[in-house]
Amino acid sequence: MPKLLQFKEDARRSLAEGVHVLARAVRGTLGPKGRLVILDRPIGKPIVSNDGVTIANEIELVDRFQNMGVQLAREAAFQTNEIAGDGTTTSVLLADALIQQAQAALNHGVNPVDLTGHLELLGQQVLQFIREQHFNLTDRPGLEAVAAIAAGDQRLGRLIAEVLERLGSESHIELSADFGPDRVEYRGGMQFDRGYISHHLARDSQRMQIDMSNAAVLITDLKMPHGPHLEELAEACDERGYALLIIAEDYTPEAIAQIVLLNESGNRPVAAVRAPEFGPWRTLALEDIAIFTGGRFLARDLGFAPTQANWASLGFAERVVVDHDHFVILNGRGSPEAVAGRKNTIREQLSVTEQPFERDKLMERLTRLSGNTAVIYVGGLTGVEQKERLQRAEDALNAARNALREGVVLGGGVTYIHAARMLKDLNAPESSGSRIMAQTILCQALEEPLRALAENCGRDPEDTVQIAYGSTSVGLNALNGEYQDLRQAHIFDSVTSVTQSLANALSVAKMVINATVLIVDTLDVTDPTAGPARGGGEERFGME
Known part of the structure; x- marks a missing residue:
């Protein structure tokens, strides 16, 4: 089959435009004040969602070169969802910011291989900095806040926090749609x-x-x-x-x-x-x-x-x-000793297993052996509303579980701002132009989630970013739209979602920056029955 090709600047520009289209589609859904996206279905009712990976899975562009950019950005959201279960929109926004900022640098002659190499090194420093900032949740209000922010619903956040506090992060918790109010049904055993x-x-x-x-x-x-x-x-x-x-x-x-x-x-x-x-x-x-x-x-x-x-x-x-x-x-x-030994064996396997599917299966086994199960019924007046709220509940449950297991950092995009401030304070001797450019690109990209969050809350993005730069804990509380001490207000994000969003965004950005050729199949298929059909279309085949 014949192929279509794009080279160098044209190739990178097409990929960047595709990524940017996806970022614009999910940008308005970020945070508890995020809006909804309505997705048409060929059969049945539309899907209403504010979940980044769900929206990304539905987007296909007519321009096949740009569509390759959408697919790459979708992979960042998918991998974040597989590991963290939350932070999918953030990963797309970070990837878009990195790619758009890098475009300007590449247009000025910066070597893409050098640029991505420095982005990799600086990205590892940022990820290490974020991990060092994490701390464990010690109270119920903090867990409620993590779940409420991810769900965009304080009542649902309280219900999820109640279940996790009672059964623990290793418990087996199911989510089910219901026409009544939100409620939980506790069940024991496997x-x-x-x-x-x-x-x-x-x-x-x-x-x-x-x-x-x-x-x-x-x-x-x-x-x-x-x-x-x-x-x-x-x-x-x-x-x-x-x-x-x-x-x-x-x-x-x-x-x-x-x-x-x-x-x-x-x-x-x-x-x-x-x-x-x-x-x-x-x-x-x-x-x-x-x-x-x-x-x-x-x-x-x-x-x-x-x-x-x-x-x-x-x-x-x-x-x-x-x-x-x-x-x-x-x-x-x-025997309790045998059950405890089996659970310890599974935990050891979890510590060395990286494949997401295998990790999910190991976690299922661990939760069943814990003997604690619950079903959270997520209410909604219509089937469409139920599906949308189920997605929010799933994000909230994953975020709260990760917060209990791995710890949390300050939420509301503030941890990324603190990481950017750390980067700006780095003064490497004899820094090359490409390193300085990579440092600038990464700092600007780390500001993007907070800017999007401020836009969705009706706040000025520039003022919000400057307030976060000027304090160690003050930031935008997206639940009420006010500037507060985030630690005292219990505004946290799980360290897993924050680090995975950035790591996957860096991975996609490096691929786009280093791309030099795009190759796609031609679409030369024509409809032989198009136009006036005097004989059912036979005339298009020479059978007039």
Whole structure:
């Protein structure tokens, strides 16, 4: 296929214009006073959002060279969202500021490789400075403020802070839309997205669920066949006053029918679910359940067969609840020492794991083993409002969790201003022109989030920046639009979101600055049926 090419200044200009379009689209959403963006959908209702990565995912430009700039800036927002869960808009604004400021330097003949090299070194100094400024949250008001700022809603921020304070940052917290007011429902134990294998097992016909107290748990990653072993297990549990939950990879049709019959004929419930997760994560999840309940995992790799199951291989829990989509194991009877050891092992794996998907999976396992779960119902009068508020709640939950785990810095863009002030005070001997230019570019870019925040609050950006430069803690409280001591007002950002936003913005800016050629496919596809169609379009093919 033929290609279109752009070179040097034209290539960088197209990328910069694309990044700037995306930055303009998300700029007005920054902070608790940010506005909304309405996204059209080919089918269904429009999406209303103020989430940077959601907006970025919807933007495609007609100019294919500029669209490459949008894609690069989108990657900064996506990576920030993957690691920090918040700060996506900030990362786009920082990337845009770095790129636009660098354009002027490149037009004056500054070498792009030298410029990006100095930006890299100075950026590392800034990131180290920010990490050194962090401190731990020690009170409830600070946690509430972090969540409220990220959500743009003080009531929702208080609810999220209440849940995290009660259950801890390692707890399993779900978000769900609801037509009523914001509320929280606390649930204990390990929860998985697997429901019963047959609705005939549900003893509660109104709720369509199985609620078992004093439950025995059989755990295997093998396919469960029918046979006398199931009947013997059910009888052993019934005699001892225990219900039975079977967790297996799958079930034969005959086994399902046998389990339904055992459930209907016995005094105690018998339930069955398919094993949660997939691949290696399934094995780890089943091992976690075995440790949590004190049972034996009848694993395929260890040569076990499901027909070998007996009373000694069962785990136990105070309560098990199974519905169409989920099952929850409450207060497992496993050894506290074994559970604590398993959690410590997962924490050690987390400390050396960088891949976002694997980190998410490890965090899920850790929260389940903690035995604390909750569902936060986010209210809204319409489906569109519910989706928009759910996005805000997700940002707030991620920001508050990161604040508890990693610590916080002063919010409202002030920490970036303090980092810029530190940069301006650096006097490297015999500094080259490109280093001085990089220092200027980075300082100006670090001011951009605060300028955008001030615009959204109706304040003068220049005055706001100067006030922040002149103090160690005074800045703009975006919740009320007033200049206050941010430490006393509990205006904080998680150190994770602040550092990740800048690191990802620097990464994208370096790629754009060093770009010298852009190559895209041509779009020479024409519609043969365009124009008057005397014969259904055949005349366009010479069939008049």
